[in-house]
Amino acid sequence: MKVAVLGAGAIGAYVGASLHRAGAEVHLIARGAHLEAMREHGVKVRSPRGDFVATPHATDDPAEVGPVDHIFLGLKANQYAGAGPLIEPMLHEKTSLIAAQNGIPWWYFHGVEGPNAGRRIEAVDPGGSVSAVLPPERAIGCVVYAATEIEAPGTVRHLEGTRLSIGEPDGTRSARCGEFADAMVEGGLKCPVEADLRRDIWIKLMGNIAFNPISALARATMAAICRHHDTRALVVDMMKETLDVALALGVSTGVSIERRLAGAERTGEHKTSTLQDLEKGKPLELDAILTAVVEIAEFAGVPVPTLRVVNALTGLLGAGLPALPPGGTR
Structure with missing residues (x-):
């Protein structure tokens, strides 16, 4: 091979x-x-x-x-x-x-x-x-x-x-x-x-769609986001909306929001890849993580007001960052 x-x-x-x-x-x-x-x-x-x-x-x-x-x-x-x-x-x-x-x-x-x-x-x-x-x-x-x-x-x-x-x-x-x-x-x-790999995609996305953009906007680690009452509530709202979109496509993750939050807390003072990219002046990889879900919600007829607001803010945040050349790595 x-x-x-x-x-x-x-x-x-x-x-x-x-x-x-x-x-x-x-x-x-x-x-x-x-x-x-x-x-x-x-x-x-x-x-x-x-x-x-x-x-x-x-x-x-x-x-x-x-x-x-x-x-x-x-x-x-x-x-x-x-x-x-x-x-x-x-x-x-x-x-x-x-x-x-x-x-x-x-x-x-x-x-x-x-x-x-x-x-x-x-x-x-x-x-x-x-x-x-x-x-x-x-x-x-x-x-x-x-x-x-x-x-x-x-x-x-x-x-x-x-x-x-x-x-x-x-x-x-x-x-x-x-x-x-x-x-x-x-x-x-x-x-x-x-x-059914799509189920795995949505399970991982539950965490990424909330913690990655919030971490960039707040310059905060995953544990810090979980500890702060209002950002924790924001994570819950974003996860709920994400699960609604998945269900509209016929995907049930079988993983509770509480379980995903607990897993995030266990990672401790970890910086998401999006926050690391922001600190290095690299473009934010949020089109696939967040923008795509907002787009799917639109044609699936699922209201996602929280995702829309966060997507708008991170879109503005990333607008001034340079494009990544073809040879870059993840």
């Missing part, structure tokens, strides 16, 4: 190192000091489960890699539309695209039946620009529950969790999903193939 990791940042390098340890042919595509360190010393993984070093091929030129069986996307969702030149040299007829993104993916209504079949979500696929680069029929969904960070160039700190759930948009258990999942497990990760 030949795998390319496009955007080998914290999650991408961790996945790539794990797959390499399983015996897969892995190519990491990155840039800057992180790339140079991986070229010279490999990927150093520091983890409570045991440290290890993997030495997959690392490059900034996808043409060096050539066609692969799977491309694991570690890019930000707002980079997808511009990633065509990076992806094209690595495609063959059956290459799959495994997108490790937060929020609503561009393929969400691909492979479903009913009135929304094939519907395009403008917030995540503006003008069809993402589908043109990442054809939905190539997509394998991925919901990441592992937490990692780049401790130093070439060094990934694994903080917690090893599960990356994957699934076909049409809910089938395909050979390509099975192949990728088996290699992930062999490399020490959990990779269940879910028949």
Whole structure:
């Protein structure tokens, strides 16, 4: 199995190192000091489960890699539309695209039946620009529950969790999903193939849709948001509205708001990825996390007044931030 990791940042390098340890042919595509360190010393993984070093091929030129069986996307969702030149040299007829993104993916209504079949979500696929680069029929969904960070160039700190759930948009258990999942497990990760990955998407989104934008607006950690009475109440309102949208699409998460709040509190003084991006002057990855849900609510006829207000505020907040170049990583 030949795998390319496009955007080998914290999650991408961790996945790539794990797959390499399983015996897969892995190519990491990155840039800057992180790339140079991986070229010279490999990927150093520091983890409570045991440290290890993997030495997959690392490059900034996808043409060096050539066609692969799977491309694991570690890019930000707002980079997808511009990633065509990076992806094209690595495609063959059956290459799959495994997108490790937060929020609503561009393929969400691909492979479903009913009135929304094939519907395009403008917030995540503006003008069809993402589908043109990442054809939905190539997509394998991925919901990441592992937490990692780049401790130093070439060094990934694994903080917690090893599960990356994957699934076909049409809910089938395909050979390509099975192949990728088996290699992930062999490399020490959990990779269940879910028949209904959309449920996982909404479960994770319950937390992201509230904590990510609030953290950026208030410059606050997750624990601080939970401790403050009014922001805690705001989180509850946003989660309620999100669950209403999910139910309108026929998805029941089976996870209570209280349980999600308790999980957030346990993370402690953690800065969300959105707050970290804001502090670094990077664009906010909220189109898929928040704006897409407001768009879905509009055509589903679900009132989401709180989500609309927060979306307007974060839209203004992010309006002055620079665009992220195609080679950036998550």
